[in-house]
Amino acid sequence: MSPVQELEDIEKEALRALQGAGSSDRVRELEIAYLGRKGPLARVGKTLGTLPMEERRTVGQAANRVRGLIESAIAAKLANLDRMERAGRLEAERLDITLPGRTPPSGKLHPLTEVLEEVVDIFVGLGFQVAEGPLVETDYYSFQALNIPQDHAARSMQDTFYVNTGNPQPFVLRPHTSPMQVRLMETTKPPLYVVVPGVVARRDEVDANHLAQFMQIEGLAVDEGITFGDLKGVLDVFAKQMFGANLTVRMHPSYFPFTEPSAEVYVSCFACDGSGCPTCRGEGWIEIMGAGMVHPNVFRAVGYPPETTGFAFGMGIERIAKLKYSVNDLRSFYENDLRFLDAR
Ligand code: DAH
Numbered sequence: 001m002s003p004v005q006e007l008e009d010i011e012k013e014a015l016r017a018l019q020g021a022g023s024s025d026r027v028r029e030l031e032i033a034y035l036g037r038k039g040p041l042a043r044v045g046k047t048l049g050t051l052p053m054e055e056r057r058t059v060g061q062a063a064n065r066v067r068g069l070i071e072s073a074i075a076a077k078l079a080n081l082d083r084m085e086r087a088g089r090l091e092a093e094r095l096d097i098t099l100p101g102r103t104p105p106s107g108k109l110h111p112l113t114e115v116l117e118e119v120v121d122i123f124v125g126l127g128f129q130v131a132e133g134p135l136v137e138t139d140y141y142s143f144q145a146l147n148i149p150q151d152h153a154a155r156s157m158q159d160t161f162y163v164n165t166g167n168p169q170p171f172v173l174r175p176h177t178s179p180m181q182v183r184l185m186e187t188t189k190p191p192l193y194v195v196v197p198g199v200v201a202r203r204d205e206v207d208a209n210h211l212a213q214f215m216q217i218e219g220l221a222v223d224e225g226i227t228f229g230d231l232k233g234v235l236d237v238f239a240k241q242m243f244g245a246n247l248t249v250r251m252h253p254s255y256f257p258f259t260e261p262s263a264e265v266y267v268s269c270f271a272c273d274g275s276g277c278p279t280c281r282g283e284g285w286i287e288i289m290g291a292g293m294v295h296p297n298v299f300r301a302v303g304y305p306p307e308t309t310g311f312a313f314g315m316g317i318e319r320i321a322k323l324k325y326s327v328n329d330l331r332s333f334y335e336n337d338l339r340f341l342d343a344r
Contacts, residue, residue, distance in 0.1 A: 003044055003047065003051070003055075003059045003062075004058060004059055004062045006040075006044060007041075007044060007059070007062045007063055007066045008062075008066075010034065010040045010041060010044075010066060011066045011069055011070065014030065014034045014066075014070045014073070015069075015070070015073055017030050017033075017034075018030055018070075018073050018074065018077050019077075021077060021081075023081065024078055024081045024082065024085070027074055027077050027078055027081065030074070031074050034070055035067060035070060035071065035074075041063060041066065041067055041070075044059070044063055045063060048060055048063075108341075110333075110341065111321055111325060111333065111341065111344060112215065112317055112318065112321050112333055114321075115317055115320055115321040115324060116197055116215060116217070116317050118242065119195075119197075119217055119238075119242065119315075119317065119320065120195060120197060120217070122237070122238050122241045122242060123195045123219065123238065124195075125241075126193075126234060126237060126238075127193050128193045128194055128195045128219065128221075129193060129194045129195075130194070130195055130196070130197070131180060131184060131194050131195075131196050132180075132196060132197065132198055133174075133177070133179065133180040133183055133196060133198060134174070135173060135174060135198065135199050135200075135201070136163055136171055136172075136173060136174075137171065137172055137173070137174035137179050138169060138170070138171060138172075138179075139169070139170040139171070139172060140169075141174075141179035141182050141183060142160070142172050142174050142175060142176075142178075142179050144301075145179075145182040145298065145301040145302070146178055146179070146181070146182065146257060146258040146298060146301075147257040147258050147295050147297040147298055147301075148257045148258070152257060159175075159202055159203040159204065160172045160173070160175045160202065160203065161173040161175075161201050161202070161203055173200070173201035174198075174200050174201070175200055175201065175202050176200050176216055176218070176314060177196045177197070177198045177200060177216040177217065177218035177314060178218055178258060178312070178314060180194075180196040180198070180218055180220075181196075181218065181220045181258070181294070181298065181312055182298065182301060182302055184196075184220065185220075185222065185298075185299075185302035185304060186302045186303070190222040190223055190224070190304070190308065190310070191222065191223040191224075192220060192221065192222040192223070192310070193220075193221050193222075193223070194219070194220050194221075195217055195218065195219050195220075196217065196218040196219075196220075197215065197216070197217045197218075197317070198215065198216065198217075198218075199213060199214070199215055200213070200214060200215065200216050201213045201214075206331065207331075208328065208329040208330060208331065209330060210330070211318060211330050211331065211334070214316055214317070214318045214330075215316070215317035215318065216314055216315065216316055216317065217314070217315055217317060218312070218313070218314045219234075219291075219311075219312060219313040219314070220294070220310065220311075220312050221234070221310055221311050221312075222294065222304075222308060222309070222310030223309070223310065224309065225309060226293075226309040226310050226311055227309070228261070228293060228311070230311060231263075231291055231292075231293070231311035231313070232249065232251060234311075235249055235251075235265055235289075235291065235313065236249045239265075239267045239288065242320070242324075243267055243270045243323070243324070244270045246270075246273070247267045247268045247269075247270050248267070248268040248274070249265065249266070249267055249268075250265075250266045250267075250268070250285060251263040251264065251265055251266070251291070252264045252266065254290065254292075256290055256292055257295065258292075258294070258295050258297075258298050258312065259290075259291070259292025259293055259294060259295055259311075259312055260292065260293060260295045260296075261292055261293060262290065262291070262292035263290070263291050263292055264287055264289075264290060264291075265287065265288055265289045265290070265291050265313070266285040266286060266287050266288065267285070267286055267288055268284060268285060268286075269283070269284050269285060269286055270286075270323075271326075272284070279323070279326065286323060288315055288319070288320065288323070289313050289314060289315030289316075290313065290314055290315075291311065291312065291313035291314070292311065292312060292313075293309070293310070293311050293312075294308075294309075294310040294311065294312050296308075318330050318333055321333065325344060
């Protein structure tokens with residue numbers, strides 16, 4: 001084999017070996033093996049002196065070329081391995097310094113909506129249906145049909161917003177949800193078990209305990225042989241589910257034109273168990289609603305026989321929510337301050 005051929009074989013072999021080298025240490029080994037003093041290039045170099053002048057030049061040039069090729073292949077391989085080793089090291093030494101993601105705040109129901117739904121749910125559980133009626137209501141349904149005639153002193157109990165529609169028939173913003181008792185009975189035969197949640201409005205001076213617009217829920221049960229005991233039983237179940245199983249329900253005689261007898265409904269204070277605290281203003285009892293047996297005149301107005309039996313009740317949702325969440329000022333419910341709304 002001629003020395004030039006030999007050199008070409010050395011070149012091929014060296015390049016193949018370099019290609020397969022997996023570490024820089026291995027490349028250094030190959031560098032010594034091929035380019036070192038005891039390597040094949042050196043061996044060819046030593047024979048140069050024995051060659052005739054002409055061939056000496058050709059072989060010498062070929063040897064230099066092969067050396068140069070192998071050297072640059074080594075340099076390239078080392079650079080490549082270095083890059084890979086560095087990438088591997090970075091990967092292995094990786095530190096997770098990402099911050100937790102920002103969770104967008106999720107919305108939730110307004111406290112009044114929550115309380116309203118809770119109240120409705122309790123009555124639905126007792127077999128009541130749910131109905132809704134108009135906020136703009138006639139004088140007839142708001143007062144007359146509820147046994148509150150034009151000149152009745154009870155009219156002054158409700159300071160009402162009147163709506164000028166140009167119609168001779170006076171319209172009002174309903175001052176209570178009771179008109180729906182009449183509308184429901186007009187269109188339905190007993191038995192009737194319904195609750196009516198809804199917005200009402202009164203010309204009240206707005207302060208910590210009064211709003212000009214708020215919500216009520218009306219209840220109406222009409223069936224054969226309904227007694228005051230049924231009323232008390234239903235309200236007892238409601239109060240215990242709403243405020244706590246250990247409380248006592250008490251009813252005081254009261255007056256509403258559309259019920260006879262009428263009652264104010266109290267629960268023993270769930271905050272202090274009745275011993276007297278700020279929640280019950282030291283009374284031990286908290287008023288939660290008005291109620292009574294439907295007045296025969298209301299039955300007459302809807303065309304029911306006056307001896308029909310039924311009970312009704314009405315309560316303010318804001319008041320219930322205020323008690324439930326120990327809120328001092330009713331206006332907080334309508335200010336939409338997220339600090340308040342998120343506080344539950
Ligand atoms: N409508 C009364 C009010 O707004 C509340 C009320 C009292 C409703 C007694 C009733 C009831 O159905 O029986 O103050």
